[in-house]
Amino acid sequence: MRKISAKHLTEVIKREVIAANLQLGDDMIEALRRARNIEESEVGKEILDKLLENAELASANRIPICQDTGLVVIFAELGQEVCIVDGDFTEAIEEGVRVGYQEGYLRKSVCHPFTRENTGDNTPVIIHLDMVPGDRLRLWVVPKGGGSENMSALYMLPPSAGWNGVKEKVVETVVRAGPNPCPPTIVGVGIGGNFEKCAILAKKALLRPVSEPNPVAELQAMEVELLEEINKSGVGPEGLGGRVTSLAVHINMMPCHIASLPVAVNIQCHANRHREVLL
Amino acid sequence: MSSSHVIGLTTPLSVKDVEGLRAGDRVLISGIIYTARDAAHKRLLSLIERGKSLPFPPEGQIIYYVGPSPAPPGRIIGAAGPTTSYRMDPYTPRLLELGLKGMIGKGKRSTQVREAMVKNKAIYMAAIGGAGALMSTVIKEAKVIAYEDLGPEAIRRLTVDQLPAIVVNDTLGNDLYEDGEKRYQII
Ligand code: SF4
Numbered sequence A: 001m002r003k004i005s006a007k008h009l010t011e012v013i014k015r016e017v018i019a020a021n022l023q024l025g026d027d028m029i030e031a032l033r034r035a036r037n038i039e040e041s042e043v044g045k046e047i048l049d050k051l052l053e054n055a056e057l058a059s060a061n062r063i064p065i066c067q068d069t070g071l072v073v074i075f076a077e078l079g080q081e082v083c084i085v086d087g088d089f090t091e092a093i094e095e096g097v098r099v100g101y102q103e104g105y106l107r108k109s110v111c112h113p114f115t116r117e118n119t120g121d122n123t124p125v126i127i128h129l130d131m132v133p134g135d136r137l138r139l140w141v142v143p144k145g146g147g148s149e150n151m152s153a154l155y156m157l158p159p160s161a162g163w164n165g166v167k168e169k170v171v172e173t174v175v176r177a178g179p180n181p182c183p184p185t186i187v188g189v190g191i192g193g194n195f196e197k198c199a200i201l202a203k204k205a206l207l208r209p210v211s212e213p214n215p216v217a218e219l220q221a222m223e224v225e226l227l228e229e230i231n232k233s234g235v236g237p238e239g240l241g242g243r244v245t246s247l248a249v250h251i252n253m254m255p256c257h258i259a260s261l262p263v264a265v266n267i268q269c270h271a272n273r274h275r276e277v278l279l
Numbered sequence B: 001m002s003s004s005h006v007i008g009l010t011t012p013l014s015v016k017d018v019e020g021l022r023a024g025d026r027v028l029i030s031g032i033i034y035t036a037r038d039a040a041h042k043r044l045l046s047l048i049e050r051g052k053s054l055p056f057p058p059e060g061q062i063i064y065y066v067g068p069s070p071a072p073p074g075r076i077i078g079a080a081g082p083t084t085s086y087r088m089d090p091y092t093p094r095l096l097e098l099g100l101k102g103m104i105g106k107g108k109r110s111t112q113v114r115e116a117m118v119k120n121k122a123i124y125m126a127a128i129g130g131a132g133a134l135m136s137t138v139i140k141e142a143k144v145i146a147y148e149d150l151g152p153e154a155i156r157r158l159t160v161d162q163l164p165a166i167v168v169n170d171t172l173g174n175d176l177y178e179d180g181e182k183r184y185q186i187i
Helices: A006-022 A026-038 A042-061 A089-103 A159-177 A195-205 A217-231 B015-019 B038-049 B085-097 B111-120 B132-136 B148-153 B176-184
Strands: A002-005 A071-079 A082-085 A126-132 A137-144 A153-157 A185-193 A246-256 A261-268 A275-278 B006-010 B026-035 B062-064 B102-105 B123-126 B139-146 B155-169
Touching: A002 A006, A006 A082, A006 A089, A006 A137, A006 A275, A026 A042, A026 A246, A042 B132, A071 A089, A089 A126, A153 A159, A153 A195, A159 A185, A159 A217, A159 A261, A185 A195, A185 A217, A195 A246, A195 A261, A217 A246, B038 B085, B038 B148, B085 B102, B085 B111, B111 B123, B155 B176
Parallel strands: A002 A082, A071 A126, A185 A246, B006 B026, B026 B062, B062 B102, B102 B123
Antiparallel strands: A071 A137, A137 A275, A153 A261, A185 A261, B026 B155, B123 B155, B139 B155
8 A cells, every 4th residue: 555644635735726826727828829819809819918918927926817716626536555644535635725725815715605604714625536546646626716617507418419409508508608707718518427427527528638639539529519619609708709719628428328418518717727736 | 899999097987988988998997996796795785775875985986896816915916807797787776876887897797787877877897807917916005995704705995007998888788798799700
């Protein structure tokens, strides 16, 4: 068994939540630059320039990219030969978020559903844990903003809807969201599984570096088709009109029940913050 | 929508100021503006219903829908980009009746809010959603003036210098989101 200390895990999470919020990934910077070259609307071009400038200012001034520093989602792949010592796995992660959000001057954005009372430390954290072979722990740290999450949706389609039905729902969801999720967006699509798995597939699709081609040729072709359809809408940067509504569509697909065709659309804003670490 | 039109605005705004603006105009706002999000709006409305006075008089003012991140040491404020405006829609018409002249946020407004803007002569402007670090550089002073317990949702008085925004809804009922989308739509 390989031992990983809970204290070390806390340190890593603390470091990564801060880094994720201050430093936009190279994949996103590249995608925004490409979008700047494609965009035809003057206002749209100006917005894309400002977003690139914003990312530079954030890392230079050590200010978050966006004031909505998100609800923290963690995807963890825990090797079955790893043993977490000196503490509790979940608590170690939550402590990392607590300390990171305090010391990193990040906004605490988590509250009671009805009283709306803030929990004060940005916990709880949403943790998705998978057990995998090996003796490593792989983590994705994903602070997710509310504006884009609010525009996401899940549909339980009849199997007869087929690919056209799926396409229609995905495009409709993104276009209806308009300016709300701060376009240009990344669209995570989950197809298949069941009710909850489909949503997780969609969210996990967002972890892939932007515009890295889907390794499955069939899905890659579907992604291209969806992106083309979405960008015909004219919604554009910040919804003010233009060619680039979304920067990429990422699909994850798996088999489903003979009676269903679940589709989930998880919209990610341009403040696409995700960090991957291997311990 | 003309692309070179950039207009300087200084608060408080007069009816004449807002009547001169059209959807699509780029503006640079300077002066004092007030922040408020969902929770603060709820409290403002409850004060109005009970006939009490508000933490700031709304006449001629601009409300910026923002919940900034905490100020790191040596800085005035943290990231401070706009939040989505539709959540404030149920509260907005009443504030417009009281003379509020402008709002800064992101995203479409309800029909009721758009009608109330035409009726009461007010405008809605969009700032760049998610450009929190950039927006923090135009804020020169920030002070919590009410509801400190709400944390990021407290009402702040901000002094801004050339805050960039774009007019979405004008006093004639135009809507830049609708026009912009139509203009680039491929059918
Ligand atoms: S949708 Fe994203 S970019 Fe826009 S305000 Fe929310 S977190 Fe920030």
